[in-house]
Amino acid sequence: MVSFWKLRQSPNFRFAMLTLPGALFLLIFLVLPLISILIFSFWRTESYQLIADWNIENYKTILGQKTYLTFMWRSLVMAVSVSLVCLIYAYPVAYLVAKRGGRYRLILVLLTAAPFFTGIILRVTAMQQILGPIGLLNMALQTFGFEPIQILMYSNVASAIGLVYLWIPFMVLAIYLSLLNFNFELLEVAYVNGAKPWRAFLEITWPLNWIGTAIGIVLVFIPTFAAFVTPRFLGGVNGALYGNILEHQFGATGTWALGSAMGVVLFFICLIFIMIIWRTINLQRSGYTGEEF
Template identity: 65%
Template sequence: MNGMSLRAASRRRPGLRFAALVAPGALFIVIGLMLPLLAIVVFSFWRTESYELYADWSLDNYRTLLGEAAYRTFFLRSLVTAILVTVICLVCGWPVAYFIARHGGRYRLLLVLLLAAPFFTGVILRIAALQGLLGPVGLINMGLTMVGLPPIEALMYTKLAAGLGLVYLFIPFMVTAIYLSLVNFNFELLEVAKINGARPWRAFIEITWPLNWIGTAIGMILVFIPCLANAVTPRFLGGPEATSLGMSLAGQFGETGTWALGSAMGVFLFAVSLLAIFCIAPTIRLKRSGFTGTSLT
């Protein structure tokens, strides 16, 4: 084919241009993300012995995972923590996002960027900052000691501290997702509802909440998934009582070197994440969300 007819062919079929632009990124993600996930699915049915993987297919890893009380506890702890953190982020995030979108005026971009920014400092430095405040030699407890009071035990290496850390880490996601939904929401619809006799609370339930459910649902998923698999926060803030499945999983790939069992844990966590997505996805109906595209201001 010479250049001219090639060009004519691509003009005839926009599909070719679509493929040329989209394929590199899509293939990159499929190869870089999906294949490794597939690999751990395979490994989860294998066996590790002295840091080597052997292709002896069995369900042993899953039997261990579901059978041993310790792992069950770790998983339930991760699940309950993730659910609680998601709910707390939701309850705290909604009024804040609503306030910014509704009353932020010309400052709303600034306000929301200020909420999103801390997320980008990275997990470890944010945990360090939190420890500077909450830890045994952190500001709060040192302050209490200075004035002769006992330190607050609840904040030192407890599940509460770990949960607080997770809220601290992920609430920016929730606020941003809800905000992005609310800035595309036409607040005049509320006036219409009020004129037609709806009280503010009723108008919220009938109009605002359903029309912004998509942003809320995405925010919930974006908080739930990293919380479920979190390993770093409980490690540094949680103490011995807070060991999560993620921490244990990290250990299988680190110190103990039992990759097959670790893979099974990874697959299990991924399956639960998918389950969460599949539970919430059917509730999102684009046609009923008034979705018209996105805008940042």
């Protein structure tokens, strides 16, 4: 009894009491579901029922059939290009706000983040209202006697624009938060010592803010790779991505086991991408000082 009283007083016990509830919740409702689809991915489905009949047919289908590989490749190209566009566009914007935003920088950066909260489906609807065949852009062109721009209607380009629209707030926010803790005076030192601006950027700003930038890239890459709403409404007939056939397994066809395997493959592709990015992070080069927060 006395020892229990002592235990309750210890910082470690209090740390556990405060952090364990949420951690257990995540283990049960995030990690266990992911493990469960890993298990189901080795089963098979028969007329909408999961049957515990261990096999690797689902993976053979996904990794062996050309259709699935095509969708995977398309999604990969889409995710890499959308991440690149977001990165190239968001960097100067975040840089400007962090360096020169002054007392307005909180509101300036929150304004870029705000649309994220209106939800995917409404933002895609809004985008379709601009880019679709009876969207504003096309109607304006027709009204003023121009040819419609085919490439912006129901195409992969339209999907890409929609995905940049959805996820660029993450990139701006991640780079901004990194630059917020960046000492811009380091650049002055470089200039005084004769460095050209681009060299100072490549050797100081970019490497010292690479962790934040890398987090931004991953936060855009993952939802883009898994996208299914955007390609469905903006991509047109040939615009389906990996997310669409994944979604299909849980809808009309009800092939739960194959769908689970596709989910597992999605998870591992994202994990491999995170690990590739992680390998490029050099904590010392990033100005990491050993403090955790």
